[in-house]
Amino acid sequence: MSTNISWTDLTDNIIRVKEGGWWCQKVSEGCKNCYSEKLNQNSFFGGNKQPYSGQPPELVLDTEAIRKWGFQRKPKKHFVSSMTDVFGEWVPRFWQREMLDGMFVAPNQIFQILTKRPEIMLSSINEWLDSHGLDKLPANIWVGTSVENQQTADKRIPILLQIPVVVRFLSCEPLLEEIDFIQAGVFQRLISDNYQRELVNEDIQWFILGGESGPKSRPCHIEWIESIVNQCRESKTPVFVKQLGANAYLGGQRFKTCDLKGGKIEEFPEHLQIREFPLSMHE
Ligand code: SF4
Structure with a gap:
């Protein structure tokens, strides 16, 4: 459909x-x-x-x-x-x-x-891989x-990381608070050969970001989206900003959009007008 x-x-x-x-x-x-x-x-x-x-x-x-x-x-x-x-x-x-x-x-x-429910996904996919003699999807x-908040990120991401697959992704929608993805195990801060601090991510191939839409939407602070976009940029991870949500805030003030979901890319702050897909996409 x-x-x-x-x-x-x-x-x-x-x-x-x-x-x-x-x-x-x-x-x-x-x-x-x-x-x-x-x-x-x-x-x-x-x-x-x-x-x-x-x-x-x-x-x-x-x-x-x-x-x-x-x-x-x-x-x-x-x-x-x-x-x-x-x-x-x-x-x-x-x-x-x-x-x-x-x-x-x-x-x-x-x-x-x-x-x-990544724990069920992990065990079901492992069973399927075993039955086909495969080691990866x-x-x-x-x-x-x-993952909508820190608690779900800390719980679900380490399980997702165990699934043998080429493309793993995170949907951060409805984004309900700022999430620290270093704590959740996605990014690592490393010192490179030329002594620069680098943000490294080898395990998540795609992020989707969005605030909540519909009646009684909970607030989404655009700074939370910005923070993830910055981490994705720094670690060269593709990111897709889907929507700001129906109740978006920027700098503590309501950020109103004509689109009810805040889903029109041209209404996003310019630096967040990003809709990328995983690099392995074979289209
Ligand atoms: S958001 Fe709705 S469809 Fe998705 S897991 Fe929760 S109850 Fe199910």
């Missing part, structure tokens, strides 16, 4: 509720104003009005959508899945294997998988975790 998420081309929601709509389980602060739950409250968009809490309803895996990946000729970036967490505790392991199998036989497509499968 085409999408207005600026860092991908398509969203493929391969897991749905049998009766219609979607389901997920909130897991951390970043889920508080979940856009997917809001969409699911709206039957006009195909939602079933169930909250993203309690026990999972009966779900189905769209195996036909997975099968079609292998027949797509034009290379596209697919965000799988935007409406739930495919590595949720409630998702059967064999569904995750079927998904990875479908990606494996579609090497000209790029798949972007994002989770807030193919380059067309990118894996990422969402």
Whole structure:
């Protein structure tokens, strides 16, 4: 399905509720104003009005959508899945294997998988790699975790770093506070051969940054985005500034934008008008 998420081309929601709509389980602060739950409250968009809490309803895996990946000729970036967490505790392991199998036989497509549960992603991917005799995921499968604050960064990033893959990425959205990525294990401050202090990153290939959007959005201080962009610049890490959010601040003052999500690049401060992709992208 085409999408207005600026860092991908398509969203493929391969897991749905049998009766219609979607389901997920909130897991951390970043889920508080979940856009997917809001969409699911709206039957006009195909939602079933169930909250993203309690026990999972009966779900189905769209195996036909997975099968079609292998027949797509034009290379596209697919965000799988935007409406739930495919590595949720409630998702059967064999569904995750079927998904990875479908990606494996579609090497000209790029798949972007994002989770807030990297511990399940790690063990499921390791099982899949073992069963295929591989030591690393193919380059067309990118894996990422969402980090919204220091606590989730410190917890999730060290697990993501253990996943053997070519492209690992971080989605810092909704960015809820300043995050120290040296503390979280992404960057290291080293002294170079010519005695300069250098910021080094070898393990995360891409950052996506964004403030929260939608009603009751929590504030995002543009300085938090700026600080990550500076670290990415210094360590030569590609960064994609997606949006400033609906409640952005700069220098302690509200930073108003015409776009409700603060997602129009021309409205960003000039030095933050950056939308890069990982260097290994084969398009
Ligand atoms: S993991 Fe993602 S989709 Fe699931 S509740 Fe949290 S924000 Fe929503």
